[in-house]
Amino acid sequence: MQVEGLRVDIPTPMGMLHAVRGVDLALEAGETLCLVGESGCGKSLSALALMGLLPRAARRSLSRFSFAGEDLQRAGERRMGDLRGNRIAMIFQEPMTSLNPSWSIGNQLEEGWLRHRGGSTALARERALHLLERVGITGATSRLGQYPHQLSGGLRQRVMIAMALMCEPALMIADEPTTALDVTVQAQILHLLKELQREFGMGLILITHDLGIVARVADRVAVMYAGEIVEQGPVARLFSHPSHPYTRGLLDCIPVPGRLAPGERLGTIPGVVSPPIGALHGCQFRNRCSEAEDACATRAFELRELSGGQRLRCRLAAT
Amino acid sequence: MSETLLELVEVHRRFTVSAGLFRGSRTLHAVNGVSLQLRRGEVLGLVGESGCGKSTLGRMLLGLLAVSSGEIRLEGRPLAATSTRDLARRVQPIFQDPYSSLNPRKTVGAIVGLPLAVHGIEADAGAQRKRVQETMERVGLPARFFHSYPNQLSGGQRQRVAVARALVMRPEIIICDEPTSALDVSVQSQILNLLEDMRREFDLTYLLISHNLAVVEHIATRVAVMYLGRIVEEADTAALFRAPRHPYTRALLASVLTPEPGLGVPDTHLGVSYPNPVDPPPGCTFHPRCGEAMPVCRERAPTALADARGRVECHLYANGVK
Numbered sequence: 001m002q003v004e005g006l007r008v009d010i011p012t013p014m015g016m017l018h019a020v021r022g023v024d025l026a027l028e029a030g031e032t033l034c035l036v037g038e039s040g041c042g043k044s045l046s047a048l049a050l051m052g053l054l055p056r057a058a059r060r061s062l063s064r065f066s067f068a069g070e071d072l073q074r075a076g077e078r079r080m081g082d083l084r085g086n087r088i089a090m091i092f093q094e095p096m097t098s099l100n101p102s103w104s105i106g107n108q109l110e111e112g113w114l115r116h117r118g119g120s121t122a123l124a125r126e127r128a129l130h131l132l133e134r135v136g137i138t139g140a141t142s143r144l145g146q147y148p149h150q151l152s153g154g155l156r157q158r159v160m161i162a163m164a165l166m167c168e169p170a171l172m173i174a175d176e177p178t179t180a181l182d183v184t185v186q187a188q189i190l191h192l193l194k195e196l197q198r199e200f201g202m203g204l205i206l207i208t209h210d211l212g213i214v215a216r217v218a219d220r221v222a223v224m225y226a227g228e229i230v231e232q233g234p235v236a237r238l239f240s241h242p243s244h245p246y247t248r249g250l251l252d253c254i255p256v257p258g259r260l261a262p263g264e265r266l267g268t269i270p271g272v273v274s275p276p277i278g279a280l281h282g283c284q285f286r287n288r289c290s291e292a293e294d295a296c297a298t299r300a301f302e303l304r305e306l307s308g309g310q311r312l313r314c315r316l317a318a319t
Numbered sequence: 320m321s322e323t324l325l326e327l328v329e330v331h332r333r334f335t336v337s338a339g340l341f342r343g344s345r346t347l348h349a350v351n352g353v354s355l356q357l358r359r360g361e362v363l364g365l366v367g368e369s370g371c372g373k374s375t376l377g378r379m380l381l382g383l384l385a386v387s388s389g390e391i392r393l394e395g396r397p398l399a400a401t402s403t404r405d406l407a408r409r410v411q412p413i414f415q416d417p418y419s420s421l422n423p424r425k426t427v428g429a430i431v432g433l434p435l436a437v438h439g440i441e442a443d444a445g446a447q448r449k450r451v452q453e454t455m456e457r458v459g460l461p462a463r464f465f466h467s468y469p470n471q472l473s474g475g476q477r478q479r480v481a482v483a484r485a486l487v488m489r490p491e492i493i494i495c496d497e498p499t500s501a502l503d504v505s506v507q508s509q510i511l512n513l514l515e516d517m518r519r520e521f522d523l524t525y526l527l528i529s530h531n532l533a534v535v536e537h538i539a540t541r542v543a544v545m546y547l548g549r550i551v552e553e554a555d556t557a558a559l560f561r562a563p564r565h566p567y568t569r570a571l572l573a574s575v576l577t578p579e580p581g582l583g584v585p586d587t588h589l590g591v592s593y594p595n596p597v598d599p600p601p602g603c604t605f606h607p608r609c610g611e612a613m614p615v616c617r618e619r620a621p622t623a624l625a626d627a628r629g630r631v632e633c634h635l636y637a638n639g640v641k
């Protein structure tokens with residue numbers, strides 16, 4: 001998949017919110033890209049824009065959008081509907097947005113398959129059972145007749161993953177798939193996703209703000225701030241050579257055993273994000289940045305190539 | 320060993336839950352015989368999976384929920400015999416969600432001052448206001464927020480309001496129930512630093528309930544691990560993280576994804592058969608998911624082994640296997 005110049009604008013009473021501002025993403029088969037950044041930076045809206053599922057008021061524009069050799073830039077709702085839940089699947093941040101409370105688990109799992117692949121219900125059921133077992137649900141047969149509210153959070157999340165996998169998608173977008181889960185369940189689910197990815201060669205875009213997950217799951221990472229990618233690169237490189245002041249700040253904020261003595265002060269990023277509303281100029285991080293200089297207030301920086309496949313949007317890269 | 324401030328002795332808490340239409344009601348044993356001590360000056364981390372009873376335990380310590388049986392003692396005196404005012408002066412909460420735990424229709428000044436007003440601590444309005452402003456300043460809330468409403472503040476500022484509200488009573492003990500789970504990491508670190516500063520400045524004792532084991536390892540001095548209503552292991556933080564003993568503790572620590580690229584996602588080897596809390600498994604309640612379960616684990620609940628390293632409740636240790 002290749003996306004260039006993705007923008008999402010939403011009108012608000014305070015002016016136009018530029019929620020996503022020129023995001024480029026590229027993903028190869030079998031690869032995992034993690035999108036990180038603090039709450040409100042535009043991760044979910046980027047994902048929803050690619051799925052063609054933006055809120056009504058939002059406006060999307062992009063200069064390029066191709067998927068498996070097909071140009072989707074001007075694809076209509078009909079074509080996107082064919083791809084959704086079929087070739088491209090999404091696990092939503094809010095579990096209940098994708099589960100219908102009044103449908104049984106079995107019906108929901110089978111529905112996508114029957115719509116996209118047709119064939120007999122028996123075949124769809126067989127596939128549903130197979131996947132429920134794969135996501136580690138014991139007694140899968142008895143689960144088919146249950147309803148979402150009868151399942152625990154962990155089980156519901158597994159059902160959503162099974163549902164997203166029904167048609168063996170080439171691309172999966174998972175928006176905070178494990179945030180609400182216990183660490184043990186989280187590890188189990190991420191382990192499973194990686195396993196399935198190896199098997200099917202599925203591409204995975206994983207949205208999270210947990211840097212531990214990023215380190216363990218990603219091949220490449222894109223760090224977003226106020227609607228833009230401010231730094232991206234291979235995961236090992238990003239953790240060993242974080243270059244954007246925001247990325248460095250984030251990594252200093254998390255307690256890492258061994259790096260700090262117990263109870264020692266953690267790093268902080270002063271201030272808060274100002275939402276990208278109205279006419280914007282300069283680097284949006286500048287009011288929180290310890291490296292900021294006059295140029296940061298006026299110049300718009302491009303994402304510049306550093307060594308090792310890393311790219312940085314900051315005056316520090318713009319010599 | 321330092322002095323015990325709060326003590327739970329064989330505490331149980333049961334809830335009656337409906338088992339579904341026409342099936343009557345059943346008993347859920349949320350806290351199932353917990354004996355635990357909170358010692359002056361320590362930060363006791365309480366960890367365990369969702370629904371294991373952590374918040375129920377915290378609410379009982381705050382006097383917000385009665386025990387079904389057993390006893391809680393505050394410096395040796397039964398909590399049941401302590402007035403709510405005295406309890407509020409000594410034990411205060413900080414809850415998870417700064418969005419829902421603050422009244423949206425009250426100003427920051429009123430929210431922080433509420434405990435004083437409710438318990439009639441500073442009768443004089445001027446003195447009350449002064450104390451609120453001092454406390455706000457201490458937690459890094461500028462005085463201009465005094466007349467602001469919660470929705471005008473950022474998540475981090477709201478959690479500072481919650482910290483100020485707890486501190487305004489000048490308590491000795493703070494029960495922190497997931498104090499940073501709803502926050503971004505950049506805000507989480509500010510609040511954790513603040514909690515640590517306040518603890519030093521005011522000689523506070525914390526019970527820290529958290530899902531985030533990196534946070535617990537960083538600020539707790541001792542850790543208690545809970546599983547299905549019981550404390551299954553207790554040890555000093557360094558010892559627990561270096562050499563966890565209970566199989567559940569080991570699985571829990573193995574699941575922590577530290578920010579180290581290249582290590583991949585571990586296989587926890589934990590079964591997926593989540594226990595049903597209204598119908599817990601017999602014997603050791605962890606046995607259906609335990610990789611080391613022995614025949615005895617299905618039959619008898621293990622007795623605790625207490626030694627120099629702490630306390631562990633598992634047949635592997637009780638029988639001298641390990």
Ligand SMILES: Nc1ncnc2c1ncn2[C@@H]1O[C@H](COP(=O)(O)OP(=O)(O)OP(=O)(O)O)[C@@H](O)[C@H]1O
Pocket residue numbers: 010017019037038039040041042043044045046055057093209275
């Ligand atoms: N339907 C909407 N109407 C108006 N603004 C919206 C809407 N949906 C999102 N936004 C705003 O767009 C911005 C980006 O939101 P988005 O949901 O993409 O954030 P996010 O990075 O996914 O955050 P989180 O980590 O909290 O999920 C935020 O400022 C949000 O308030």
Ligand SMILES: Nc1ncnc2c1ncn2[C@@H]1O[C@H](COP(=O)(O)OP(=O)(O)OP(=O)(O)O)[C@@H](O)[C@H]1O
Pocket residue numbers: 334335336347349367368369370371372373374375376596
């Ligand atoms: N008022 C209540 N009525 C019935 N059951 C309850 C009540 N409060 C808690 N429970 C049940 O008691 C058990 C323990 O709940 P508790 O909230 O203490 O768990 P927890 O360890 O804090 O979980 P989490 O990590 O998800 O916050 C759960 O099974 C819960 O459903």
Ligand code: SF4
Pocket residue numbers: 244245246283284285286287289290291292293296301313314315316
């Ligand atoms: S561009 Fe300037 S303000 Fe922005 S991150 Fe770089 S140094 Fe800081």
Ligand SMILES: [Mg+2]
Pocket residue numbers: 043044045093175
């Ligand atoms: Mg989101």
Ligand SMILES: [Mg+2]
Pocket residue numbers: 373374375496
């Ligand atoms: Mg809780």
